[in-house]
Amino acid sequence: MRALKDNPAGKLILLGVLVCLVILPFVLPNRFYVRLVNEIMIYALLAMSLDVLLGYTGLLSFMHNAYLGIGAYSTGLFLMHAWSGSVWLAMLAGVLFTLAVALPVGWVQVRTGGLAFALLTLAFGMMFYTVAWKWYPVTGGDDGLMGLPQPTLSLLGINLASSGNSTAMYLFTLGVVLVCFLFTWRVIHSPLGAVLEAIRENEERASFVGINVRRYKLVGWMLACGLAGVAGSLYILYRGYAGPGVMGAFEGAGVLMMVLLGGMGSLWGPLVGAAIFIFMKDFLSSLTQDWEIFVGVIVILLVLFLPRGVAGLPDLLRRAKAE
């Protein structure tokens, strides 16, 4: 797939999608779909952050959603107990807290090789899930955080809307996700991104060109977790609620599947993957209670036949045409 900057058709499509997204809440009468797309955008951000980790640094995480959860809970708790006035402050608090948690965990994890790293993300992820589930006094246990205040969205001192307004929240989410996407795109294409890619390609050779692999793995990890934390803040602001369910193993597999579906190593792939996954989940769970079998089957089929996901389709088609 050619790089976006060389692909004028790609740029046009992206612009088109952006325009559609902006006008969506004003043209769609059905609030349900506005909220669905809002959710897609949040998970798109989460999936993109996992791609930074997996597609660019080469580290697999089975429960990256744990950091969305941590971001959500900390933002919510900040709003409830510290300062319910500002959305921005709450988001900042949530992201900083997520980074603070991710740092020691990441530090331990990067000391190990790729496989142990992946297993550890599962173990630590389950640990965070357990904490969210059992620490009733703080997290509300199984019930989750409820009764969240709805601060006003303000920009540069001007009060724009209440965060309870779903259109306002939608546009806010779109704006934040867009900024995060551009930021990540910038970092990936920077010299720092080059270092991460080198680590992904050949960790040993990377250290033998003088790269402190552990340090840069930690950088990639922190970046990915920070973005997940942002997604978490957006999540709880949009939903007004956060429960331990969002941090579970199955949801973790879901995020991984979004990246696989869309194609790892291409920043826009996971965005597409998130959209497909959420639509599919919405559709399948209305059909049957056992839809997790389908998720598993689709993961298996993807791995066997379409490991590079949607992003890999153009190459596949090109090769098929050539035969």
Added chain:
Amino acid sequence: MEPILTTKDLSRHFGGVLAVNLVSLSVYNRQVHSIIGPNGAGKTTLINVITGRLGASDGQVLYQGRDITHRPVHERVRLGISRTFQITSIFMGLSVQENVRIAVQSHLGGSWSIFKARSGLSEVNAKTQAILERVGLTDVLRQPANSLAHGDQRVLEVAIALAGDPKVLLLDEPAAGMSPAETDQISELISALGKEMAVVLVEHDMEVVMKISEHITVLHQGGVIARGTPREIASDKQVRDAYLGGDQWAPLTSV
């Protein structure tokens, strides 16, 4: 003249096996120093310990007088010690240009700039171009490394090793799997490099070793059994016995 790299009674064991046994050697600047020995002599293990890929069980590695025995790999590289591997270790999915560029970037700096484009580091780009010209890979700049022929991949690996302006370059069987023509080309390159920096060469191809080395250390079962100039080594009885008259020894008898 002071040696640039020395090992003092360097040893490495695996369980009960002593792979490197009290090896002491000195490497001098602007010299090609070859390490030879029959299979299993411990040559690659020695290189691994010197470069930090494996830890030393005993003894020291001294670089420019400083003890680097316990320094991590990336620090040794930054000090000026570079290597290539017996089994090609390059960035297969990246382009030829990027393979060298990232190595140069790591050396010259700029890895923390997140708001520049990768191609925005002009000094890095210039140096990358220079290295690729030197090794003759400029016509395959944009090709992914995994599409290169085997011989070109080995050359690329040398290019990557050069990116860090090394003062000591350790090459582990660089000519492995190469055609005679390619072997000649890379020998010339190594010989030329040997005039600018210290080169440590592990090679099985005796013709190459004899032609370009200034000094040879012979290992057998982990220990040093002989040192000297190519001529001295060729006539050393112990060395001949160690190789047990195998084919590897044939070219030497004609020196």
Added chain:
Amino acid sequence: MGWIATTVDIILNSLVLGGIFLIMGVGLNIIYGLNRVMNLAHGALYALGAYFGFTMVALGLNYFLALLLAPVVVGVAGLIIERLLISPMRKRHMIYTLILTYGLMFVIDGLIKFFWGQETRFIQLPEFMQQTVSVGPASYPVFRLVILIGIAAVVAALMLLLGRTRLGINMRAASSIPEMVSACGINVRRVQISAFVLGCILAGTAGMLAGPLFTVFALMGHDILISSFVVVVIGGLGSLRGAVVAALLVGFVQTLAEFFVTDMAMVMVYMLMALVLVFKPLGILGEGKFE
């Protein structure tokens, strides 16, 4: 008097829990050592063993017979999985196989829920196993002692298999130097497949043994999976001896933690894991593979 009984309880419970972890950890490492695959579906196979066993007993089969047969059925399932899913992935990067087994876990879990429903099941134990017996001053359930004996039997069988039989010796050789082994004329592929099936049988055994311990419920595979990974990581990837030591250690720590903190017991275990990794990234015995 109270604390002696408690100590006996804790020791015996640690051995039971550690023993289950041992069987799971060793099974994981056997599969990993020969196939380079960390089987994330291992917990689901464990659950499968418990459910098959439950059904067999419910259909009237003798408990001990079910104890022997259920793992075999899981082994057959393992063979099918190996042929259909694992073999085709052999040449691909390990990360993909990892993700595949993760997907497989959800498929098996889902199928279990589909066929057996969501309610907790209880394996009908023979009369004598439902009683307690005095162990010193403590009164200990017989079924737990049976589990301990079962674990010991499995360990003994494994040691025999790996130490004395040709297959076992081939397995040990192939896990260190596969190239050498095939040069000796041994069919490496068959050894690899056998290792995978053996690992699955072990998972099924652990599940069947643990059935009366944890009850048989849909998500039983999840908890044990995480604990098994903790054991494998602490013991060192691929190291059987490490897994044994780690299993007993984790069994003890978890039992102790459950006694004092109940809810957050697993958090203690994760802390232990983090601690071990900081100081010994290759596992406590330092024998793990770094991958």
